[in-house]
Amino acid sequence: MDLSSQILQYVISGITNGAIYAVIALGFTIIYNSTEVINFAQGEFVMLGGMAVIWLDGISPLPLGFSFLLAVLAVTLVGIALERFTIRPAKSSNPIALIIITVGASIFLRGVAMMFWGKDSLGLRPFTGSTPIHFGGATLIPQSLWVLGVAVVVMAGLQFFYKRTITGKAMRACAFNRRAAGLVGIGVNRMVSVSFALSAAIGAAAGIVIVPITLCGYDVGIMLGLKGFCAAVLGGLGSSLGSILGGFLLGVLEALGAGLISSGFKDAIAFFVLLLVLFIRPSGLLGAKEVKRF
Amino acid sequence: MKRGKVRKIQILAVLLLATTLTWSGCAKKEEPKATYKIGGIFAITGPASFLGEPERNSMELLAEQINAQGGVNGHPIELVIYDTEGDATKAVLNTNKLIEKDNVLAIVGPSRSGTTLAVVPIVERAQVPLISCAASVKITTPVKSWVFKTPQTDVMAVAKIYEYMKGQGVQKIAILTVGNAFGASGRQQLLQQASDYGYEIVADERFGPKDTDMTPQLTKIRTLKPEAIICWGTNPGPAVIAKNMRQLAIKIPLYQSHGVASKKFIQLAGEAANGIILPTGKILVADVLPDTDPQKPTLLKYIADYEAKYKIAVSGFGGYAWDGLQILAQALEKAGADRAKIRDQIENITDHVGISGIFRFSSHDHNGLNKEEAFVVVKIVNGDWQVIQ
Numbered sequence: 001m002d003l004s005s006q007i008l009q010y011v012i013s014g015i016t017n018g019a020i021y022a023v024i025a026l027g028f029t030i031i032y033n034s035t036e037v038i039n040f041a042q043g044e045f046v047m048l049g050g051m052a053v054i055w056l057d058g059i060s061p062l063p064l065g066f067s068f069l070l071a072v073l074a075v076t077l078v079g080i081a082l083e084r085f086t087i088r089p090a091k092s093s094n095p096i097a098l099i100i101i102t103v104g105a106s107i108f109l110r111g112v113a114m115m116f117w118g119k120d121s122l123g124l125r126p127f128t129g130s131t132p133i134h135f136g137g138a139t140l141i142p143q144s145l146w147v148l149g150v151a152v153v154v155m156a157g158l159q160f161f162y163k164r165t166i167t168g169k170a171m172r173a174c175a176f177n178r179r180a181a182g183l184v185g186i187g188v189n190r191m192v193s194v195s196f197a198l199s200a201a202i203g204a205a206a207g208i209v210i211v212p213i214t215l216c217g218y219d220v221g222i223m224l225g226l227k228g229f230c231a232a233v234l235g236g237l238g239s240s241l242g243s244i245l246g247g248f249l250l251g252v253l254e255a256l257g258a259g260l261i262s263s264g265f266k267d268a269i270a271f272f273v274l275l276l277v278l279f280i281r282p283s284g285l286l287g288a289k290e291v292k293r294f
Numbered sequence: 295m296k297r298g299k300v301r302k303i304q305i306l307a308v309l310l311l312a313t314t315l316t317w318s319g320c321a322k323k324e325e326p327k328a329t330y331k332i333g334g335i336f337a338i339t340g341p342a343s344f345l346g347e348p349e350r351n352s353m354e355l356l357a358e359q360i361n362a363q364g365g366v367n368g369h370p371i372e373l374v375i376y377d378t379e380g381d382a383t384k385a386v387l388n389t390n391k392l393i394e395k396d397n398v399l400a401i402v403g404p405s406r407s408g409t410t411l412a413v414v415p416i417v418e419r420a421q422v423p424l425i426s427c428a429a430s431v432k433i434t435t436p437v438k439s440w441v442f443k444t445p446q447t448d449v450m451a452v453a454k455i456y457e458y459m460k461g462q463g464v465q466k467i468a469i470l471t472v473g474n475a476f477g478a479s480g481r482q483q484l485l486q487q488a489s490d491y492g493y494e495i496v497a498d499e500r501f502g503p504k505d506t507d508m509t510p511q512l513t514k515i516r517t518l519k520p521e522a523i524i525c526w527g528t529n530p531g532p533a534v535i536a537k538n539m540r541q542l543a544i545k546i547p548l549y550q551s552h553g554v555a556s557k558k559f560i561q562l563a564g565e566a567a568n569g570i571i572l573p574t575g576k577i578l579v580a581d582v583l584p585d586t587d588p589q590k591p592t593l594l595k596y597i598a599d600y601e602a603k604y605k606i607a608v609s610g611f612g613g614y615a616w617d618g619l620q621i622l623a624q625a626l627e628k629a630g631a632d633r634a635k636i637r638d639q640i641e642n643i644t645d646h647v648g649i650s651g652i653f654r655f656s657s658h659d660h661n662g663l664n665k666e667e668a669f670v671v672v673k674i675v676n677g678d679w680q681v682i683q
Contacts, residue, residue, distance in 0.1 A: 006517050009542070013509040119343035121530035123562045130565070132543050138513075141541045213537070214506030215530045215562055219341060223504050259510035264473060264500040266510075 005137025010255040012135070016144040016213070018251020019151035020046075023206040024228025025235065025243035026158060027199035033175035033238055034195035037098045041082060041106040042203055043225020044113075048075045049204025050216030051113055054122045064127060072204045078109070079200020083193055106221065113218040121217035127209075143212045150209045154202050155244055161198075162240070171195060175238070223267075230274040236284025245285060327365070329372040330626055332357075332619065333392035335403040335413075336427070337380035341503065344529060344558065345405040348612030349427055350375055351604055352596075353402060356619045359599070366626045371619075374398060378409050385409035386416065393420045399626070400636055402618035403427050405611075408475035414441055423637045425621060427614035429553070430479035434660040442640055442660040444617040444650055446575060448476075448526075450665035451552050452483040454573040456491045458671045458683050459522060459549070468497035468520035470511055470535060472527030480526035480551055496520050501531055508535045512542050522546055528553040533562035540566045547571060552669070556609045560677050568676065573669045575650050577610045579681050589667075592647050613649030621646060621653065 024042055031039040052071035057064060086101050127146050132139040161168040173181040174191045182188045207216065207224075214220075227250065235246025250270055257269040277284060334353050337346035357371045365371060374396045376388035385404045392398045393416070400423040404410050407430035414433070417424040417440050424441050426433050431447040459467075469484045471477040477500070488495050496518045499511040512535070515523060523539070523546060525532050532554045539548060548570050550559075555574035560567045576583060580593035596616060600608045622636070624643055629635035643662070646653040651668035655661075671683040 006513055009513040010510050013507055013513075017507055114339065119339060119347070120558055121533070121562060123533070123564060125564070130540065132541050134543075139542050210506070213534075215533060217530065220504065220506070255507075255510045259514050262500075263511045263514075266505065267502050 002137075006259070007256070008136055009138040010259040011252055012138050012140050012144070014252030014255030015248060016140070016147050016251070017254065018231075018248035019148050020206050020210050020224070020247070021227050021231040021250050022244045022247025023151050023154050023202055024224060025231035025247045026154065026240060027203045027206075028229055028232040029238060029240055029243045030158075030195050030199040030202075032232075034171060034192050035087065035098070036095050037087065037102065038095075038229070038237075039196075039199065040099065040102045040225060040229075041109060042199065042228060043221030043223070044106045044109040045075055045079060045200045045203030045221075046207035046224050046228075047113060047216065047218065047221035048078060048109065049207030050124075050211040050220070051117050051122070051207075051218065052204070053208045054124050054211060054216060055117060057124060064125075068205075068208055071208055072201050075204035075207075076197045076201040079196040079198075079203075080193055082200070083196035087192070087196075088189065106225070110218055110221060117218060119218065121215045121220075123215045124211040126212040141213070143209070147209045147213070150205055154205060155240075158198075158202070158240060167191075167194060227270055230270050233274055233284055234277050236286040239284070239286045242284055242286030249285075327367075327369045328631070330366060330369045330631060331372045331374060331396060331398045332622060333389075333396060333398035333401040333403075334373055334375035334615065335378050335385055335388050335392065335401060335409075336375065336615070337405040337409070338375075338377040340379035340381065342380035342406050342528070344556070344609065345427070345611045345614075346377070346380070348600075348609050349403065349405055349615035352600065352612035352616040353619050355599060355603055356616055356623075360619075360623055366623050367630075369626075369631075371623070378404050378406075380406055380409065382409050382412040385413050389413040389416050393417070393422055398422070399631055399633055400425070400622050402615050402622065405614075406475065407433065407479055410443075411475065414438060417441065422633055423622075423625075423640060425618035425640075427611075427618060429476055431483065432479060437658055437660050440637060442621070442655070442662075444621070444648065444653070444661075445614045446552065446650055446663055446665070446668040447661055448480045448483050448551070449487075450663065450668055451573045452480065452487050454665050454669045454671060455524065455549055455571075456487055456493065458571070458573075459493070460491060462522075462547070464493070464521045464547075466494050466496045466520045468499070468515040468518060468523045469495060470497075470499045470501065470508070470515065470523060470525045470527075472503055472531050473500050474503050476528060476553055477526050480553075484524060484526065501527070501535070503527075503531065505531060506534060508538045509542060512538050512544060516542060516544055520546065522549060524549040524551075526551045526553070529556075529559055530562055533559055533567075536563040536566040536570060552610070555672075556611070557607055558609070560674060567674045570674045571671060571682070572674075573671050574679070575610050575613065575668065576670055577608065577613055577649055578679050579670060579672060582681060588647055588652065589649075593649060596649055617646075617648035617650055617653070620648060 027042045053067050056067035086105050126143045128142050170186045171191050231246035231250045232243050235242025258266040336349045357373050361370045378385040402425050405427050407428040410426040410428040410433050426443040429445050429448050431449045433443050471481040497515045501508050525535050550572040552574050583590045597608045625636045625639035629639040641655050644654045651663040653662035670681050672679040673682045
């Protein structure tokens with residue numbers, strides 16, 4: 001195999017992982033825009049989605065698509081509950097306190113998942129077959145296409161939601177100026193609730209599509225959450241397009257780094273990139289304004 | 295007649311003496327003897343809970359059985375077990391607690407190589423016998439006077455795989471090891487022993503314990519055209535690698551370490567598990583061992599007892615703690631409640647038939663196993679183990 005098809009293979013695996021990072025980063029962005037809180041429980045939404053779908057698929061004879069929807073719905077409810085019972089009561093606190101609350105919530109969710117589903121990693125069958133598809137000297141499995149497909153649907157759906165629906169526009173108004181949005185009659189609390197629901201739902205969807213490739217355990221949320229956070233910062237916190245760009249860039253850089261430099265440095269590359277961005281361009285690649293609070 | 299009378303009195307006296315002795319013996323028995331306190335530190339939760347949980351279960355099961363039979367020389371065994379969560383800092387804290395607060399006679403555990411190496415200096419300083427349940431050869435090489443271990447070492451596992459591969463005509467191999475103490479120790483052995491067997495290592499790749507995609511490493515390996523891949527890690531990484539190999543359509547044989555020797559691995563890797571070859575302790579294949587195997591009865595009894603009590607399938611890992619406590623109980627029988635004597639007695643155990651092998655300890659071997667008895671090579675065929683060597 002020559003170098004070009006080798007690089008193509010790295011890029012393919014990078015894009016698959018990058019799509020997941022991008023979707024997780026979008027989750028961070030949605031909540032950040034409406035509350036200015038970095039929700040460190042974002043990775044747990046991904047884990048919950050994955051674990052829930054495995055569990056539902058195991059106990060119900062229903063088709064996988066149904067388990068998929070049910071799992072997304074369940075995690076969405078978790079997201080709403082998280083906001084209602086942890087963030088809202090502490091609303092007057094400064095963002096740092098709220099962020100620490102999300103860290104606590106993530107530890108709690110992880111613990112509950114461990115008690116409920118056990119400590120072992122679990123797997124799920126691929127959605128459609130596992131015969132690798134050959135593609136210009138590289139190979140990819142059908143599940144990778146599912147990952148990309150779901151990521152694209154999520155991204156396009158979000159854009160549509162923000163630009164074309166009243167609720168979406170209201171959320172953008174809240175992100176722009178909460179007080180003003182409240183003054184013109186937008187229910188800010190409801191918007192915050194919607195943002196948690198939305199980011200839980202897309203996190204869960206990301207978790208579900210990757211399970212057949214990566215397996216899922218109660219503790220996968222930490223690393224995925226951190227990578228998603230890196231992607232969000234890389235792209236510019238608060239920018240949807242930036243999150244998507246950051247996610248793909250991070251995934252491809254990681255894969256190329258692991259393949260061409262050393263696999264021992266795979267995770268280090270992501271965090272090195274994060275540090276570099278924070279030093280050189282703290283607002284991220286597409287960040288419009290300086291990040292005020294961090 | 296006079297003679298007969300004397301004789302009668304003598305007999306009576308002897309009888310009387312015997313009764314009093316028995317009586318006093320009985321009285322002594324009714325008074326409960328002091329318990330023998332044994333510590334256990336396992337990764338009961340956290341990433342290595344697949345090791346720690348069965349280890350704790352096995353140790354509790356054995357202590358229960360020993361106490362039901364009257365304990366060690368009448369002394370019941372009392373267990374004090376702490377969770378390390380697979381974390382070196384917590385292992386150190388709990389070891390100190392076991393030694394200083396609980397004042398245990400000896401310790402079984404920790405579960406992982408990294409945590410064991412972290413507590414070795416503590417038990418050496420405090421002079422408390424420790425029987426580790428971790429794989430790394432560094433634990434007992436060089437010999438540390440207070441540290442023993444029951445699992446097979448990675449030296450033996452590597453030698454067993456290399457020996458098997460010799461018959462397969464393999465020359466060029468790629469290794470893919472996990473970035474923790476287990477993987478690092480395995481990697482070192484794979485590199486070290488390769489020249490002894492005449493293998494050329496064409497790729498030396500690593501992956502993180504929580505990595506979810508190893509296609510970059512495998513792509514690189516594929517370009518270097520090895521004839522076999524050896525993966526050294528514990529779940530879930532190796533299962534991901536098996537799947538990724540299918541994904542990349544890499545058709546060369548995949549060898550795994552004993553770190554994945556459990557049904558869980560087959561469940562995780564699914565279809566991709568088939569064809570994988572690995573060394574494992576005999577426990578996985580206990581029911582198909584020949585009847586002449588000295589370990590077979592011990593293994594079958596352990597499996598039956600474990601599954602009856604916990605209602606879950608036995609794994610290969612709980613046996614490490616089972617062996618540890620068995621060995622301690624034997625040593626305690628001769629040594630009593632004296633840490634230094636327990637240590638000496640463990641070294642004197644030369645024929646203990648355990649779960650992981652037949653233990654022959656000595657002052658220069660604190661593991662006591664050899665690779666011929668401790669390992670078999672199995673292949674995964676149709677989702678089950680098949681002994682091939």
